[in-house]
Amino acid sequence: MIDTTGGFGNALTDFGSVATLSVGGSATVIFDATPDDAFGLVSAPQRAAIGKTSDLSAVTVGSTLTIGGTAYTVAGLEPDGAGMTRVVLK
Numbered sequence: 001m002i003d004t005t006g007g008f009g010n011a012l013t014d015f016g017s018v019a020t021l022s023v024g025g026s027a028t029v030i031f032d033a034t035p036d037d038a039f040g041l042v043s044a045p046q047r048a049a050i051g052k053t054s055d056l057s058a059v060t061v062g063s064t065l066t067i068g069g070t071a072y073t074v075a076g077l078e079p080d081g082a083g084m085t086r087v088v089l090k
Helices: 007-015
Strands: 017-021 026-038 041-052 064-067 070-079 084-089
Antiparallel strands (some): 017 026, 041 084
16 A cells, blocks of 8 residues: 555655646656566557645546646546556556
8 A cells, every 4th residue: 555644655755746637627646657677578658647645636538637737538447446547548
């Protein structure tokens, strides 16, 4: 589990990017575009944003997050049950 009162909450402050939400408002997220390694071959990166569940509560599959001027469609939501949500992007 992620401790939102300390470590990861601090990471959002130190390394977070502002995501504009198509459902209104914005949220601070950690944007991850890690390459997806399939059988030793690098394919398209899997993109995700991690933020506080309370900031992302209105986001649904199919809505849009704009990060750094690029719009991404929400493909999935993965709350961790401890106050953080990973938003899978495409």
